[in-house]
Amino acid sequence: MIALCDVNNFYVSCERVFNPNLWHRPVIVLSNNDGCAVARSDEVKNMGVKMGAPIHQISDLVSHENIAVLSSNYALYGDMSNRAVSIIEQYSDDIEVYSIDESFINYKNFTHLNLIQHNQKLVKQMRQWIGLPVCVGIAPSKTLAKVANHFAKKLKVAGNVLMLNNPYQQTEALKHLEVKDIWGIGRALSAKLNAIGIFNAQQLRDSDIKNMRRRFGVVMERTITELRGQSCLAFDADPEKKKQIICTRSFGEKTQAYHLLSEALAYHVTRACVQLREQTSVAGCITVGIRTNPFSQRDKQYVQSVTIKVPTPTDDTRIFLQASEQALKKIFKQGFQYKKVGITLNDICDKDCVQTDMFVNEKPGDYKLMNVLDSINQRFGKGVARFATEGFDKQWVMNSNKKTPAYTTRWDSVIQVN
DNA sequence: TCTGGGGTCCTAGGACCC
DNA sequence: TCTGGGGTCCTAGGACCC
Numbered sequence: 001m002i003a004l005c006d007v008n009n010f011y012v013s014c015e016r017v018f019n020p021n022l023w024h025r026p027v028i029v030l031s032n033n034d035g036c037a038v039a040r041s042d043e044v045k046n047m048g049v050k051m052g053a054p055i056h057q058i059s060d061l062v063s064h065e066n067i068a069v070l071s072s073n074y075a076l077y078g079d080m081s082n083r084a085v086s087i088i089e090q091y092s093d094d095i096e097v098y099s100i101d102e103s104f105i106n107y108k109n110f111t112h113l114n115l116i117q118h119n120q121k122l123v124k125q126m127r128q129w130i131g132l133p134v135c136v137g138i139a140p141s142k143t144l145a146k147v148a149n150h151f152a153k154k155l156k157v158a159g160n161v162l163m164l165n166n167p168y169q170q171t172e173a174l175k176h177l178e179v180k181d182i183w184g185i186g187r188a189l190s191a192k193l194n195a196i197g198i199f200n201a202q203q204l205r206d207s208d209i210k211n212m213r214r215r216f217g218v219v220m221e222r223t224i225t226e227l228r229g230q231s232c233l234a235f236d237a238d239p240e241k242k243k244q245i246i247c248t249r250s251f252g253e254k255t256q257a258y259h260l261l262s263e264a265l266a267y268h269v270t271r272a273c274v275q276l277r278e279q280t281s282v283a284g285c286i287t288v289g290i291r292t293n294p295f296s297q298r299d300k301q302y303v304q305s306v307t308i309k310v311p312t313p314t315d316d317t318r319i320f321l322q323a324s325e326q327a328l329k330k331i332f333k334q335g336f337q338y339k340k341v342g343i344t345l346n347d348i349c350d351k352d353c354v355q356t357d358m359f360v361n362e363k364p365g366d367y368k369l370m371n372v373l374d375s376i377n378q379r380f381g382k383g384v385a386r387f388a389t390e391g392f393d394k395q396w397v398m399n400s401n402k403k404t405p406a407y408t409t410r411w412d413s414v415i416q417v418n
Numbered sequence: 419t420c421t422g423g424g425g426t427c428c429t430a431g432g433a434c435c436c
Numbered sequence: 437t438c439t440g441g442g443g444t445c446c447t448a449g450g451a452c453c454c
Binding site: 030031032033034035036038052053054055056057059072217218219242243244245246247248249250293294295342398399 | 419420421422423424425426427428429
Binding site: 184187 | 450451452454
């Protein structure tokens with residue numbers, strides 16, 4: 001059996017741990033730049049606020065219902081996530097951390113255990129130790145575990161644990177699950193499925209699998225197989241290194257100034273290269289993209305990106321800074337109100353299997369210097385030693401006006417009890 | 419006025435090889 | 437009239453996830 005352990009309304013729940021005033025109040029956590037609602041408490045969901053709703057479109061509701069609105073605080077969520085994982089690890093040594101708030105737990109050889117009780121204990125411990133409410137769904141495949149988790153939450157089952165281990169229960173659950181709520185079936189596919197008369201998960205499970213594969217491809221075939229209780233998605237306890245690294249941010253305010261784009265760009269390149277070195281990889285090319293605000297009716301629109309290959313794959317920030325500056329010069333045009341700049345590192349491979357250039361006698365980068373830079377910043381704090389091209393006043397920085405303190409990761413933000 | 423930021427996988431089609 | 441059969445690699449775009 002496979003379990004899926006998922007924190008309810010994760011960002012909101014993290015905020016509630018540290019602020020009892022939010023316990024009985026509807027809460028929204030915003031996306032970066034304070035734009036959209038990306039986490040909602042149950043109360044807010046019940047008011048009909050959709051995932052990703054632009055906050056300015058619901059400002060009346062916010063004040064009328066006294067909804068608490070917070071900026072996202074990733075330092076806090078990341079740390080709480082690590083704590084949650086370390087608790088889950090006590091319950092099986094085979095877990096796959098699937099996202100910031102979800103982990104799959106492999107109970108392959110746990111036949112001697114009562115899995116429901118085992119996971120109820122997990123739920124309790126999670127609440128007691130770190131204050132997070134979680135639900136667990138258990139089933140023979142990942143996709144069914146997702147279904148079980150869905151109903152554990154929706155039906156508010158006792159102990160927050162639901163197991164779907166016999167065909168009758170599975171059929172009952174699938175019958176009541178819309179096709180769009182199946183893991184792996186998004187907007188486009190559910191529209192197509194509806195068009196051919198498939199509306200719920202039971203209908204999908206019982207459809208002609210060969211025919212479905214022909215029409216929709218192998219992903220659909222796998223989903224159906226999983227719905228039938230045959231596990232065919234790999235359990236990945238040790239995730240691969242990233243194949244691309246993306247760093248992008250919207251600006252707090254739009255700008256026409258080249259030097260602000262350039263500074264923000266340098267900042268993103270620096271962050272990406274740190275990530276690259278953390279996983280001991282090198283990258284072969286960088287894509288730089290800029291854009292105006294696509295939602296603006298009045299501004300002239302401009303979107304452009306360009307990719308630059310470096311001579312030899314590297315993890316040296318300086319090489320990518322040069323390349324990105326070169327790229328920005330190519331695509332920058334005067335007279336537009338820019339809203340966003342970002343980069344992607346691609347052609348990533350392991351550092352010790354770099355294919356060097358036969359004709360360019362050039363070292364792929366000064367690893368020592370970068371290592372020193374990283375260790376200084378690790379010891380004394382992010383950005384203590386940095387490239388001057390990042391600028392000094394960060395005028396482009398995103399809005400984050402309602403952020404709570406980093407309660408668990410900064411000494412001066414630890415809550416005091418007087 | 420105000421609308422996020424990451425990621426992965428699959429497929430079709432083009433270009434090429436023998 | 438009639439023009440093979442087998443491959444690989446790459447890329448862009450689409451679909452999905454959180």
